[in-house]
Amino acid sequence: MVQEEHGLRVAYLGPMASYTHQAALDTFPQSRNHTLTPVPDIPSIFQAVQSNNAERGVIPFENSTNGSVVQTLDLLADSKNQYPNIQMCGEAFVRVQHYLLGRKSTSHSQSQPTHRSSPSGANLRHVKSLYSHPQAWTQCTPFLSSAVPGRERHDTSSTSRAAEIVAADKSGSSAAICSALAAELYGLDVLAPDIEEKKGNMTRFLIIRNSPTTSPSSPLSQNGSSSSWKSLLSFTLPQTGSPGALAQALAVFGKYGINLTSMNSRPSGERPWHYIFFIEFQGRRGDGKVDNALAELQSVVARWKTLGTWMSNGGQDGG
Numbered sequence: 001m002v003q004e005e006h007g008l009r010v011a012y013l014g015p016m017a018s019y020t021h022q023a024a025l026d027t028f029p030q031s032r033n034h035t036l037t038p039v040p041d042i043p044s045i046f047q048a049v050q051s052n053n054a055e056r057g058v059i060p061f062e063n064s065t066n067g068s069v070v071q072t073l074d075l076l077a078d079s080k081n082q083y084p085n086i087q088m089c090g091e092a093f094v095r096v097q098h099y100l101l102g103r104k105s106t107s108h109s110q111s112q113p114t115h116r117s118s119p120s121g122a123n124l125r126h127v128k129s130l131y132s133h134p135q136a137w138t139q140c141t142p143f144l145s146s147a148v149p150g151r152e153r154h155d156t157s158s159t160s161r162a163a164e165i166v167a168a169d170k171s172g173s174s175a176a177i178c179s180a181l182a183a184e185l186y187g188l189d190v191l192a193p194d195i196e197e198k199k200g201n202m203t204r205f206l207i208i209r210n211s212p213t214t215s216p217s218s219p220l221s222q223n224g225s226s227s228s229w230k231s232l233l234s235f236t237l238p239q240t241g242s243p244g245a246l247a248q249a250l251a252v253f254g255k256y257g258i259n260l261t262s263m264n265s266r267p268s269g270e271r272p273w274h275y276i277f278f279i280e281f282q283g284r285r286g287d288g289k290v291d292n293a294l295a296e297l298q299s300v301v302a303r304w305k306t307l308g309t310w311m312s313n314g315g316q317d318g319g
């Protein structure tokens with residue numbers, strides 16, 4: 001299991017104080033001599049692991065408010081076969097509490113009745129532009145429309161990169177949506193705390209490794225019951241307009257009593273309106289019913305790939 005390993009090189013979406021960094025710290029504690037390396041974007045995490053520059057990578061997979069991280073799904077779809085060895089081997093859940101960080105205004109809000117204030121009372125009139133990762137905007141919709149409506153928004157590669165940009169802006173007129181940790185690290189003021197819409201907002205991260213073979217797992221008796229494991233696979237269907245093909249593929253799992261826990265689809269990149277499906281299920285290869293289901297699936301789908309197996313942590317907050 002991931003928790004027992006020591007001295008791994010781990011790539012995560014940087015710079016420091018991103019939520020992915022938090023997931024990496026939770027999963028690979030520094031007390032076990034892991035080396036955590038920030039990289040500028042999610043493709044760089046895949047590249048680092050595929051090229052063995054890192055033994056593990058931490059990637060955002062889905063958010064409880066916002067749904068799937070489509071960039072991650074597209075990298076997993078791997079339509080150009082750039083990441084043939086990437087396999088999932090763990091998951092981590094992080095509570096995502098967003099803060100608006102910037103520079104506090106030095107003007108006196110009392111003399112300006114039209115000023116809007118954040119819930120914490122900070123004057124936000126001086127904030128002219130906002131920076132954050134695209135996933136964060138839709139997690140903070142009510143706050144953005146009530147406290148800072150109409151501001152120019154700039155997408156960044158991560159929330160911590162947004163903090164870095166705002167810290168470098170000496171005019172003080174920009175603000176970032178990011179973690180509280182970023183305030184400390186980048187020397188920014190908290191303009192508004194807890195601005196996410198859903199108070200239980202959480203993101204699930206997957207841990208990736210380089211694993212050229214997808215051999216069956218070790219005997220189940222050594223590692224808990226099959227239901228404590230989760231697996232991810234992708235598949236495409238033979239052709240568009242083939243009635244019942246998707247239903248047939250999914251029915252295979254029902255037939256063998258396998259619980260599906262999530263399903264996503266993305267354009268396959270092969271031709272317009274053709275999709276790649278991602279199925280996550282309870283169980284793993286080496287368990288008879290999973291092996292039988294996968295064997296049967298092969299006769300229904302066009303192309304399929306197992307994307308890894310990991311011990312489920314039950315959907316709890318990893319932090």
Ligand SMILES: O=C(O)C(=O)C[C@]1(C(=O)O)C=C[C@@H](O)C=C1
Binds near residue numbers: 013020
């Ligand atoms: O930008 C970050 O801080 C990240 O770790 C990425 C990411 C994501 O891609 O979903 C992670 C958690 C939040 O949902 C917002 C952004």
